[in-house]
Amino acid sequence: MCHKRILCLIILVAGLCLSPIASALPIPCPAGNTSQSGQDHDGATCSPDFNYALGPHGPAHWGGTCNTGKMQAPIDIRNAKKASLPPLAFAYEPASLNILNDCNHYTVKINYSGSSSITFGNRTYKLKQFHFHEPSEEAIDGNRASMVVHLVHEADDKSVAVVAALVQPGEENKLITTLLANLPPKGEKREFPYIKIDPTSLLPADRSFYMFAGSLTTPKCDEGVTWFVLKKSIYFSQAQIDAYKKQYSGTARPLQPLNGRTIEESK
Ligand SMILES: [Zn+2]
Numbered sequence: 614m615c616h617k618r619i620l621c622l623i624i625l626v627a628g629l630c631l632s633p634i635a636s637a638l639p640i641p642c643p644a645g646n647t648s649q650s651g652q653d654h655d656g657a658t659c660s661p662d663f664n665y666a667l668g669p670h671g672p673a674h675w676g677g678t679c680n681t682g683k684m685q686a687p688i689d690i691r692n693a694k695k696a697s698l699p700p701l702a703f704a705y706e707p708a709s710l711n712i713l714n715d716c717n718h719y720t721v722k723i724n725y726s727g728s729s730s731i732t733f734g735n736r737t738y739k740l741k742q743f744h745f746h747e748p749s750e751e752a753i754d755g756n757r758a759s760m761v762v763h764l765v766h767e768a769d770d771k772s773v774a775v776v777a778a779l780v781q782p783g784e785e786n787k788l789i790t791t792l793l794a795n796l797p798p799k800g801e802k803r804e805f806p807y808i809k810i811d812p813t814s815l816l817p818a819d820r821s822f823y824m825f826a827g828s829l830t831t832p833k834c835d836e837g838v839t840w841f842v843l844k845k846s847i848y849f850s851q852a853q854i855d856a857y858k859k860q861y862s863g864t865a866r867p868l869q870p871l872n873g874r875t876i877e878e879s880k
Pocket of ligand 1: 744745746763830
């Protein structure tokens with residue numbers, strides 16, 4: 614009798630797990646091998662609260678300052694003013710690979726905790742992360758590139774500077790090969806202490822740039838971001854671009870009005 618009760622309980626639980634009610638519940642992604650936070654949407658589950666499509670979660674309905682701010686990004690870069698700007702000095706160093714397949718932000722993100730930085734004038738910004746968009750978000754004279762790498766930096770006073778490296782099809786990029794070979798499933802992150810990456814390989818040799826004041830390009834689109842869009846492109850192979858597109862594509866926010874902002878261009 615006792616055995617039969619246990620058997621009935623097992624059958625009941627198994628039946629519930631296989632029922633449509635159970636399958637309709639949110640299913641968390643399998644845990645990765647590193648800690649995950651569910652609070653900041655940093656890879657705990659794939660449940661994005663915005664998207665790039667027409668509809669209630671599309672760009673026209675993004676929250677924060679996305680649809681009220683007057684200094685939003687991306688923009689179409691044209692009629693830039695040549696200016697005597699200080700150089701953008703890069704001090705990037707190799708660091709261990711820490712990669713997140715960030716389905717909540719439709720991108721592959723590489724977190725950076727090393728001492729890599731950029732200096733512009735008397736302000737130094739530390740590299741925090743870099744990620745990708747397909748196609749590029751920013752346009753030059755109306756033309757978008759195949760992809761863009763956004764290298765996101767933060768100064769001690771929390772001001773943010775993003776360097777954008779536009780990507781065109783061409784030679785294979787070895788760093789991208791490493792990233793694609795170690796890409797976790799969507800929603801998961803991985804740390805590889807013995808795999809060193811150097812973000813310098815995401816920069817063109819010529820570091821001349823366009824500069825303007827803008828915002829983050831995903832909700833909540835916070836303003837006060839200094840943008841440096843490198844004039845010279847970098848190259849990924851078409852196969853690498855295609856491999857990335859299998860993960861995420863169409864992840865460029867619509868171009869935003871300039872609203873009287875000046876775009877400066879290094880000489
Ligand atoms: Zn971005």
